[in-house]
């Protein structure tokens with residue numbers, strides 16, 4: 001099948017490359033000419049494990065193409081995916097749908113045959129209706145159906161998630177569109193991935209419900225971690241103890257500095273706004289957002305306390321900047337709030353991240369970036385682990401100890417054991433291990 005992907009970002013590029021890998025012919029369209037030029041030169045504009053090889057193989061096999069011209073991209077397409085950004089709108093927290101609606105207008109102008117228009121971007125309930133209205137208004141003659149097909153991949157494991165999803169959600173009651181979608185995803189349900197057909201609004205809301213539930217799970221264990229610290233309990237054991245219950249499940253029960261990233265913060269906010277607009281407020285998610293916001297500054301206070309109550313003039317080394325490991329994505333990373341709060345309190349920050357430095361430089365000022373974890377520890381009054389990259393899990397701790405000015409480690413991801421760290425002579429703090 002011929003497929004067009006509008007937006008060649010984390011979701012569009014991964015989905016496009018995976019569809020091409022299944023044998024479809026995919027054209028990725030992006031308005032960012034620099035991104036398209038880079039992709040044409042064989043450079044991958046983001047860091048996602050395995051993506052460079054997947055893109056290269058499918059470009060070579062002539063199944064994956066890149067262009068800035070939607071007209072060119074849409075000529076033969078049976079399905080066109082909208083995979084553009086839907087960030088928080090400045091000021092009110094609603095999803096900013098301007099990129100989605102612009103894509104809809106672009107599609108309306110370029111459409112030339114029956115086309116299934118698929119919204120892959122995370123969009124509030126009713127956006128599909130508006131996309132349909134925009135296309136119909138611009139091109140009353142066009143033959144098309146608008147489908148919601150939210151994406152559940154996780155950055156850092158995006159290819160495996162796309163190719164082996166827990167489920168594929170397709171929101172449309174149009175039979176012809178259902179057939180096109182079934183054909184498109186056929187290689188996947190040969191692998192037994194369940195395809196769930198629902199009404200379009202249901203699919204749109206399901207994506208937000210999923211992200212809000214996961215954000216709630218994280219926030220729940222973070223508050224349990226705070227209580228563990230007060231009562232002398234261990235949050236990792238509590239998480240194991242509840243997670244082995246099948247009704248709860250062990251994933252997303254890792255206490256840490258609070259969730260961040262390109263999805264949970266903006267999607268929880270957008271869900272809250274939708275729910276308020278429809279007079280069905282979701283108080284539990286409102287609380288989750290507020291607890292999570294406060295948590296990041298609380299993590300900075302934890303570092304300040306570990307340093308005896310003041311960081312003025314102190315050197316703080318930071319390991320990990322991206323919102324999670326195996327990505328270069330810095331959008332709403334907890335490191336931003338934590339580092340900014342430490343700087344406000346007078347600390348000097350030296351940081352290391354395996355892939356995130358280029359993006360970090362765009363959002364953090366006055367940070368000295370270094371190439372190794374050891375350089376971040378050198379001369380530091382404290383070392384703070386913010387992102388649990390594998391490369392930080394087996395550091396030469398004796399060397400770290402020798403390099404630091406004072407051996408204080410604040411591990412916000414619980415990747416080391418308190419007893420081992422104490423035995424090595426560190427003053428060690430972690431999350432929820434009282």
Ligand code: NAD
Nearest residue numbers: 007009010011030031032084085086099103121122151155
């Ligand atoms: P991104 O910012 O990485 O990519 C969006 C791309 O769309 C950019 O390259 C931009 O230049 C391009 N674009 C914008 N308007 C365009 C237009 N009119 N025509 C062509 N290109 C255009 O965003 P992302 O992280 O890939 O997220 C895309 C959507 O997928 C969002 O709604 C997000 O919530 C959702 N989502 C993201 C993830 C994730 O892990 N990143 C997971 C699931 C769902």
